[in-house]
Amino acid sequence: xxxxxxxxxxxxxxxxxxxxxxxxxxxxxxxxxxxxxxxxxxxxxxxxxxxxxxxxxxxxxxxxxxxxxxxxxxxxxxxxxxxxxxxxxxxxxxxxxxxxxxxxxxxxxxxxxxxxxxxxxxxxxxxxxxxxxxxxxxxxxxxxxxxxxxxxxxxxxxxxxxxxxxxxxxxxxxxxxxxxxxxxxxxxxxxxxxxxxxxxxxxxxxxxxxxxxxxxxxxxxxxxxxxxxxxxxxxxxxxxxxxxxxxxxxxxxxxxxxxxxxxxxxxxxxxxxxxxxxxxxxxxxxxxxxxxxxxxxxxxxxxxxxxxxxxxxxxxxxxxxxxxxxxxxxxxxxxxxxxxxxxxxxxxxxxxxxxxxxxxxxxxxxxxxxxxxxxxxxxxxxxxxxxxxxx
Amino acid sequence: xxxxxxxxxxxxxxxxxxxxxxxxxxxxxxxxxxxxxxxxxxxxxxxxxxxxxxxxxxxxxxxxxxxxxxxxxxxxxxxxxxxxxxxxxxxxxxxxxxxxxxxxxxxxxxxxxxxxxxxxxxxxxxxxxxxxxxxxxxxxxxxxxxxxxxxxxxxxxxxxxxxxxxxxxxxxxxxxxxxxxxxxxxxxxxxxxxxxxxxxxxxxxxxxxxxxxxxxxxxxxxxxxxxxxxxxxxxxxxxxxxxxxxxxxxxxxxxxxxxxxxxxxxxxxxxxxxxxxxxxxxxxxxxxxxxxxxxxxxxxxxxxxxxxxxxxxxxxxxxxxxxxxxxxxxxxxxxxxxxxxxxxxxxxxxxxxxxxxxxxxxxxxxxxxxxxxxxxxxxxxxxxxxxxxxxxxxxxxxxxxxxxxxxxxxxxxxxxxxxxxxxxxxxxxxxxxxxxxxxxxxxxxxxxxxxxxxxxxxxxxxxxxxxxxxxxxxxxxxxxxxxxxxxxxxxxxxxxxxxxxxxxxxxxxxxxxxxxxxxxxxxxxxxxxxxxxxxxxxxxx
Numbered sequence: 001x002x003x004x005x006x007x008x009x010x011x012x013x014x015x016x017x018x019x020x021x022x023x024x025x026x027x028x029x030x031x032x033x034x035x036x037x038x039x040x041x042x043x044x045x046x047x048x049x050x051x052x053x054x055x056x057x058x059x060x061x062x063x064x065x066x067x068x069x070x071x072x073x074x075x076x077x078x079x080x081x082x083x084x085x086x087x088x089x090x091x092x093x094x095x096x097x098x099x100x101x102x103x104x105x106x107x108x109x110x111x112x113x114x115x116x117x118x119x120x121x122x123x124x125x126x127x128x129x130x131x132x133x134x135x136x137x138x139x140x141x142x143x144x145x146x147x148x149x150x151x152x153x154x155x156x157x158x159x160x161x162x163x164x165x166x167x168x169x170x171x172x173x174x175x176x177x178x179x180x181x182x183x184x185x186x187x188x189x190x191x192x193x194x195x196x197x198x199x200x201x202x203x204x205x206x207x208x209x210x211x212x213x214x215x216x217x218x219x220x221x222x223x224x225x226x227x228x229x230x231x232x233x234x235x236x237x238x239x240x241x242x243x244x245x246x247x248x249x250x251x252x253x254x255x256x257x258x259x260x261x262x263x264x265x266x267x268x269x270x271x272x273x274x275x276x277x278x279x280x281x282x283x284x285x286x287x288x289x290x291x292x293x294x295x296x297x298x299x300x301x302x303x304x305x306x307x308x309x310x311x312x313x314x315x316x317x318x319x320x321x322x323x324x325x326x327x328x329x330x331x332x333x334x335x336x337x338x339x340x341x342x343x344x345x346x347x348x349x350x351x352x353x354x355x356x357x358x359x360x361x362x363x364x365x366x367x368x369x370x371x372x373x374x375x376x377x378x379x380x381x382x383x384x385x386x387x388x389x390x391x
Numbered sequence: 392x393x394x395x396x397x398x399x400x401x402x403x404x405x406x407x408x409x410x411x412x413x414x415x416x417x418x419x420x421x422x423x424x425x426x427x428x429x430x431x432x433x434x435x436x437x438x439x440x441x442x443x444x445x446x447x448x449x450x451x452x453x454x455x456x457x458x459x460x461x462x463x464x465x466x467x468x469x470x471x472x473x474x475x476x477x478x479x480x481x482x483x484x485x486x487x488x489x490x491x492x493x494x495x496x497x498x499x500x501x502x503x504x505x506x507x508x509x510x511x512x513x514x515x516x517x518x519x520x521x522x523x524x525x526x527x528x529x530x531x532x533x534x535x536x537x538x539x540x541x542x543x544x545x546x547x548x549x550x551x552x553x554x555x556x557x558x559x560x561x562x563x564x565x566x567x568x569x570x571x572x573x574x575x576x577x578x579x580x581x582x583x584x585x586x587x588x589x590x591x592x593x594x595x596x597x598x599x600x601x602x603x604x605x606x607x608x609x610x611x612x613x614x615x616x617x618x619x620x621x622x623x624x625x626x627x628x629x630x631x632x633x634x635x636x637x638x639x640x641x642x643x644x645x646x647x648x649x650x651x652x653x654x655x656x657x658x659x660x661x662x663x664x665x666x667x668x669x670x671x672x673x674x675x676x677x678x679x680x681x682x683x684x685x686x687x688x689x690x691x692x693x694x695x696x697x698x699x700x701x702x703x704x705x706x707x708x709x710x711x712x713x714x715x716x717x718x719x720x721x722x723x724x725x726x727x728x729x730x731x732x733x734x735x736x737x738x739x740x741x742x743x744x745x746x747x748x749x750x751x752x753x754x755x756x757x758x759x760x761x762x763x764x765x766x767x768x769x770x771x772x773x774x775x776x777x778x779x780x781x782x783x784x785x786x787x788x789x790x791x792x793x794x795x796x797x798x799x800x801x802x803x804x805x806x807x808x809x810x811x812x813x814x815x816x817x818x819x820x821x822x823x824x825x826x827x828x829x830x831x832x833x834x835x836x837x838x839x840x841x842x843x844x845x846x847x848x849x850x851x852x853x854x855x856x857x858x859x860x861x862x863x864x865x866x867x868x869x870x871x872x873x874x875x876x877x878x879x880x881x882x883x884x885x886x887x888x889x890x891x892x893x894x895x896x897x898x899x900x901x902x903x904x905x906x907x908x909x910x911x912x913x914x915x916x917x918x919x920x921x922x923x924x925x926x927x928x929x930x931x932x
Contacts, residue, residue: 017871018864025754026753026754026865027753027754027756028752028753028777028778029752029753029756029764029767029768029771029778030768030771030772030773030774032756032768034756034761034764034765034768054765056765056766056767056768056769056772057765057766057769097756099756099757100756100757100761100764102761127757129757158761
């Protein structure tokens, strides 16, 4: 009796657990079309999606023909994004598999209309990752930019991904994923700032008659909620990165004081402190930036062994940063009227009572706010040589 | 013709008077009856005679001839039982019986027959003699007995028995000496550091090897004979004062309940006394190394020796023992601990990797890094089988290769590696029948499986189990499988000791001698799950 009861309970448990699983699907790897990039443009009946589908490389030796592109492209129209996804299998023999997509590319045209409708599917579908790179294509359609491979990577999606990740080296762009965008979109007091890629003509090196193209990271795109309002170029984007403390590497070049030449300082470390002061209607934005760097190039003959000289250089360095930052702040304030920095969130934390009245027209208030930028640069090293190369 | 026939038909009464056909018939019938009855009586008589001869004589006869017939009958004139009859110079007949091959003839001749013949000149023939006098004549290890059963036992066990005419005592001469293998390094448990000697097929040599490790009067070997037909010698070894009495009495109880024809190997005993016959995980350990047995006995375990096999059982057996080697304790603790961790890793890899590969490849492609996924997709793009079937085929093929490698004669063994490496590794992949990642996964799983030899049987079963679980249900199946396997392992008991101790139920041992092997001077206590009392190994607390 007890055994019967136990057997019954065990069967029940097994039956229930096996039937209550979540998404479950068995699919052989060679029935999948692995998508590397998705490009979204405006199409005939709403959306035109372009998919970069990676052709798996055969491991058998001696395939020889390496010039063959390892990807294939599919394009489909639809009134919604998912409809365009599902329109592909009509002309393609494999099931689209989006989990490994490296990025979503939106053309400037789509972005200016507002993106949030297109992102709903990305949020909802189980296969799509929210950590995909989120990229705006400037000046051309997304499908146009997707086919470009300018680097060493033969797969365009890897090329795009690695290219976008380079922001850490130059700090003149940002790397945003879908999640970042959605977080900024849903929060009050901050607007999204998104990676921008542009298809550019490749500089001709040597004899090559063919026209070649490459992608270039062109600063960043400023959004007001989900609508693209404008672009920041490279140096301006670095101004943004100074403010939010995301500068990790790069070079600050400024004219050497009291002489006819230039000094380049490599950034080792940068920190920022953002603050907002509210006095009635008077809003004051305060940014304090600390930088720590090393002299990497000096074209004049000044004595770098002298601490006083270094102090003068530090002054000039911090002035250069200040100019960069103030320029960016003013441009964003006056031209785009969109708080991409998130000063609003600071106000929210610091003045929760006042924020209730301010939150709905914060972007307007932000554009009126006065700016105070304080910078401090420290040069801690002068590199391998103490004396300038120039005599 | 006609006249002859007529003559033949003449009645007997015409030849012999006073007879008739009917009386003759009657007499004939009576005669037949008599014959049948006498046959019956003859059968009865032969039965009685049979019974009478079948009754085994309980005591030894005084006459050599009687003893000889009796024993010849007992041994059914088996060819290897030799009856050697001699006579002393004074004419006293004596008989020596032994089984050819089990005794040392040289010893028998030198120490028994020659001295007896030379010293027994004054013995009187055809008189009753005293066995004590006889004993004094032979400078060898001699025991006198009057029991016939003892005589038979001794002959079977490889002793010689001497009967002297006129003496009602059999003399049991200890001159055992049969062919045995030299003590050598076991094939399966080879070590780099540590003793090379291993047990052999002779139980006495084996017990002596252990006795040389533990020179302590508390080391006890309890001898038992098991198997109705084989009468195999079994020895239960333990260290009195340290052994867990509960385990010891349980071992004895279970062994005494064994009722079988034969015990040919310790595996027979193992299967009769183990706790969970249907568990893939064995609850009884076996080893061929005296140092391992010594270490286990010193931790309070009980060892079971069996004549005729180099494998010695030790109980209770807990999970972590499968991951321990003797070298763990001979090497310094750092390497020992690292190796133990690697063994755990190897165990998991060997069991889980084929299942995980199939699960990830057919259900969870999003979990594989992109570049790896593309590589995999590339290599399997033309494979005609689904991933699960492919892995199953290759797993079975690997087991076939392994099994044939064991069974084949050494000289042909290299053929198997050529077939395995070339045909499967190279040709099958380049022919597009099997994908390279599957071959690699099988190879990894196979190699890792050898790292924990004590679990090799369970590993194979679990590998297939997880492969099927992963094929049918993906990672969900793997997780369910882990759940089932762990539950089953935790529920096991080996002679009252939880199989997964000292991890669960946890005790101090889990820190000191589980994944990490602490320095010996810190392991002051014997494993408390096995030794219930007297667990102080060294020092004060």
